[in-house]
Amino acid sequence: MKGQILCIPCTVRATYDIATKATDNEELQMKAVTEVLKWLSENHNLLDMTPAMMHTYAFRLVQKITGNNDPFAQLKRESNRIAMKLSPLLRDELARLSFREAFRFAALGAICGNSIDFEVEGYEVTMGGLEESLMKCLRGKLTIDDTPKLMDVLSKANRVLYLLDNAGEIAFDKIFIEFITSNYPVKVLAVVKSAPILNDATMEDALQVGLNSVAEVVTTGSSSIGLNLDECSEEFLRQLGGVDLIIAKGQGYYESVTEIENILRKPIVYMLRAKCLAVAKSLNVHRGANIIKLVNY
Amino acid sequence: MKGQILCIPCTVRATYDIATKATDNEELQMKAVTEVLKWLSENHNLLDMTPAMMHTYAFRLVQKITGNNDPFAQLKRESNRIAMKLSPLLRDELARLSFREAFRFAALGAICGNSIDFEVEGYEVTMGGLEESLMKCLRGKLTIDDTPKLMDVLSKANRVLYLLDNAGEIAFDKIFIEFITSNYPVKVLAVVKSAPILNDATMEDALQVGLNSVAEVVTTGSSSIGLNLDECSEEFLRQLGGVDLIIAKGQGYYESVTEIENILRKPIVYMLRAKCLAVAKSLNVHRGANIIKLVNY
Secondary structure (H helix, E strand, C coil), X not given: CCCCCCHHHHHHHHHHHHHHHHCCCHHHHHXXXXXXXXXXXXXXXXXXXXXHHHXXXXXXXXXXXXXXXXXXXXXXXXXXXXXXXXXXXXXXXXXXXXHHHHHHHHHHHHHHHHHCCCCCCCXXXXXXXXXXXXXXXXXXXXXXXXXXXXXXXXXXXXXXEEXXXXXXXXXXXXXXXXXXXXXXXXXXXEEEECCCCXXXXXXXXXXXXXXXXXXXXXXXXXXXXXXXXXXXXXXXXXXXXCCCEEEEEHHHXXXXXXHHHHHHCXXXXXXXXXXXXXXXXXXXXXXXXXXXXXEXX | CCCCCCHHHHXXXXXXXXXXXXXXXXXXXXXXXXHXXXXXXXXXXXXXXXXXXXXXXXXXXXXXXXXXXXXXXXXHHHHHHHHHHHHHHHHHHXXXXXXXXXXXXXXXXXXXXXXXXXXXXXXXXXXXXXXXXXXXXXCCCEEEECHHHHHHHHHXXXXXXXXXXXXXXXXXXXXXXXXXXXXXXXXXXXXXXXXCCCXXXXXXXXXHCCHHHCCEEEECCCCCCCCCHHHCCHHHHHHHHCCCEEEEEHHHHHHHHHHHHHHHCCCEEEEEECCCHHHHHHHCCCCCCEEEEEECC
16 A cells, blocks of 8 residues: 555654653653654655655654654553453453354454554553453444454465564454464464564563464564565565465555565555554545455465 | 644644635646645744744745635634524523623533534535534533632623634624623723634624624724734724723634743733644643633733
């Protein structure tokens, strides 16, 4: 998915949000915002970039200017902890369902993890609210639902590459991966970022939620939002070449992987909630729609 | 109120929103956004400007680039029409209340008008929703409530300058002005912008809702958001000098008039809903708080 004009104000706002997380020094915050304004106004091929690339630039700029390498560190650890507390809710529901229902439910759970805002200050106060919000999401529908096709691909696959999105939601991805490996004879490679970028899951997050007990956890070798093949390690590219199915979670991977579908030439399933207007438009759905979409099928 | 760093991404987003209303030509939209990025990145005194000044710059830039002088024209006319349809609800409630209750209710109504989003496409479908939203707002509270002081000032005043904010809500301002002039021996000057800026009320809007039947409608002589004395007409400045009370509606007037309170040196009452974080912070209230705040009292 190429960038849209709307991605420009969004990138400026993201810079502000990242900068205020990275430092309390308002001069540095202002410098970060000003530098991103300059970059965006000078770069005349913005609409050929993916939104993921614009936001990656903004994040790295804030890292450089503020000297804070991981502004979301605390948020990520706390998100994992809360999501793990919520996980039994999902498992209890799963246990009550038939196979087909459970498959869809576990997949939807992984998407719902993405839509729950774990950024809570008063944890004790809002845990009930988070539970409610999760259950509401789990009762929601899939606006694009390719789960039958996904089951078909899984039944023929050996190796699956699972591109993880944010800390927190990876606790729900773990449940989905567990479900897949229990029901299909596949090996799952769970992919995290090699270094901090936004609240994207890193190795530390994967270990915190115990993803290594259900999958081999690997990194892209890059800290780009989404997938930027130019930045990936040789090892990751080799792993990527050897899988039969790619599961791409979240908007960042949707934005970037859609641009290289013809290079990858294997089944890819996008699992996401379309949280922004540009992504929703590109999928021809309303904002907030839950999507499981299989391509190269 | 001076600008904050947060006002910068907000100005970029506003430029996008105005540009997409002004034209369907994406090249022109992109040009407007790029030009505002440049201006914001070059201007190193942004935090000495009011947010109202930043947004005024953005609007005029879009006017110039797109050639569309009044991107909100249709929205303004439709907002007036819908607000007039909703007005009887407010009047019915008013008729049931004691004087003090009615005063507070009419004032809150003028604030609620500002918080209702009249930007509806399917009018018939959402009229019920708008009614519900208005009634909910009218049952809300005033986080800062200087109505007793305001009554006191009104009982001693002769001439009142009422700075109007947006089209649509001016139908509710009309009800408040009617209430004031029925209960106090004051003359009200209702102030609109001299030319289009965002969805701010102009003379055309004032006439559409019949404001001229309850007040003398005048213009600032300027199309700035809020009040920019450098741009006002001599006549308006003369009128401003002769009043005993200024009623300043909405965020734009709050942002700009707070900077010149010591020049104006007369009672000013700010009536607004604090819709953005920067304004809420400056008033030390939560976002969405309803405010009636009197200064120079």
